[in-house]
Amino acid sequence: MAEMMMRDAILTTIRDEMRRDPNVVVLGEDLVGGMGTAGGPEAIGGIWSTSTGLFGEFGADRVIDTPISESAIVGAAGGLALAGKRPVAELMFADFVGVCLDQLWNQMAKFRYMFGGKTTCPAVIRMAYGAGYNAAAQHSQAVYALMTALPGLKVVLPSTPADAKGLLTQAIRDDDPVIFMEHKALYGITGEVPDGDYIIPFAHARLTRAGEDVTIVASGMMLGFAEAAADKLAAEGIGCDVIDLRTTSPLDEEAIIDSVEVTGRLVVVDENPPRCSIAADITALVARRAYASLKAPPEMVTPPHTPIPFARELESAYLPSPDKVEAAVRKTLAWK
Numbered sequence: 001m002a003e004m005m006m007r008d009a010i011l012t013t014i015r016d017e018m019r020r021d022p023n024v025v026v027l028g029e030d031l032v033g034g035m036g037t038a039g040g041p042e043a044i045g046g047i048w049s050t051s052t053g054l055f056g057e058f059g060a061d062r063v064i065d066t067p068i069s070e071s072a073i074v075g076a077a078g079g080l081a082l083a084g085k086r087p088v089a090e091l092m093f094a095d096f097v098g099v100c101l102d103q104l105w106n107q108m109a110k111f112r113y114m115f116g117g118k119t120t121c122p123a124v125i126r127m128a129y130g131a132g133y134n135a136a137a138q139h140s141q142a143v144y145a146l147m148t149a150l151p152g153l154k155v156v157l158p159s160t161p162a163d164a165k166g167l168l169t170q171a172i173r174d175d176d177p178v179i180f181m182e183h184k185a186l187y188g189i190t191g192e193v194p195d196g197d198y199i200i201p202f203a204h205a206r207l208t209r210a211g212e213d214v215t216i217v218a219s220g221m222m223l224g225f226a227e228a229a230a231d232k233l234a235a236e237g238i239g240c241d242v243i244d245l246r247t248t249s250p251l252d253e254e255a256i257i258d259s260v261e262v263t264g265r266l267v268v269v270d271e272n273p274p275r276c277s278i279a280a281d282i283t284a285l286v287a288r289r290a291y292a293s294l295k296a297p298p299e300m301v302t303p304p305h306t307p308i309p310f311a312r313e314l315e316s317a318y319l320p321s322p323d324k325v326e327a328a329v330r331k332t333l334a335w336k
Contacts (some may be wrong), residue, residue, distance in 0.1 A: 007050050018058055028091070082111065091125065097147070124174075132315070134310065152177070216229070216267045226240075229325035257290050270302045273303050303318045
């Protein structure tokens with residue numbers, strides 16, 4: 001296994017899939033260096049450095065700089081997919097998904113259904129999301145709950161470099177449109193990444209900590225907060241199941257229910273505000289399917305229902321944290 005950062009795991013996975021399948025193409029803003037540039041030394045590989053070097057190997061036909069238009073990027077990806085290509089499109093910031101929501105919601109998500117299964121739309125839309133970078137309300141949002149609510153889209157949230165490779169490989173080879181959510185704060189984390197062909201099927205959650213007292217469900221950057229809280233509580237003899245969702249659509253419901261039926265307590269950590277969030281959805285799922293097993297009301301650790309603050313101190317207060325997760329676990333344990 002190689003040790004690499006998540007951004008490098010994403011880059012090498014895209015490169016490997018482009019080498020394997022000539023129908024894989026990438027498109028987005030500044031992937032080459034800017035619309036109309038030659039793709040030489042200025043080829044930055046996108047602002048997140050996840051396409052560096054692709055232009056030099058695959059050329060302008062397969063590495064496409066686009067105008068600053070999310071509608072054009074996603075619309076082109078949908079058309080390419082219908083024409084037999086496997087596009088991997090990049091939106092610089094997930095916050096801009098509203099600009100291309102019609103292409104996603106009313107077009108790509110519905111192609112297979114409205115055409116009676118006679119066509120597929122194998123497109124991947126990559127989005128950098130999340131707070132913690134002091135980027136204010138329009139460049140810090142976690143929009144995966146919104147994407148999860150749209151039938152026909154698959155939604156993926158890797159939390160490790162290995163998962164980034166396995167899930168992105170599955171996403172590129174999948175015949176449905178996939179929203180691939182990359183947390184900005186995780187691009188620089190390092191970890192071992194399996195060599196060779198490595199695929200993680202969707203709807204297979206990962207148990208990262210095991211315990212019988214409380215179930216903690218998280219994804220993306222929130223997973224690290226959940227694990228930190230679980231490790232601290234373990235030193236006191238409190239055991240937590242920590243479940244990394246990996247995908248929110250499809251959702252591994254059985255992994256959550258099986259754990260809650262053992263622990264009887266649930267804490268969901270979510271970077272979305274609480275209303276209509278993934279936390280609210282999972283809490284409702286457990287209340288509906290595992291009510292008899294619950295020993296305490298489920299707890300949700302989420303930001304408040306407000307825009308994300310710019311001030312660093314306020315942004316820190318806005319986000320979930322290991323301390324907030326720990327407090328939620330203790331609150332569930334206090335019920336008798």
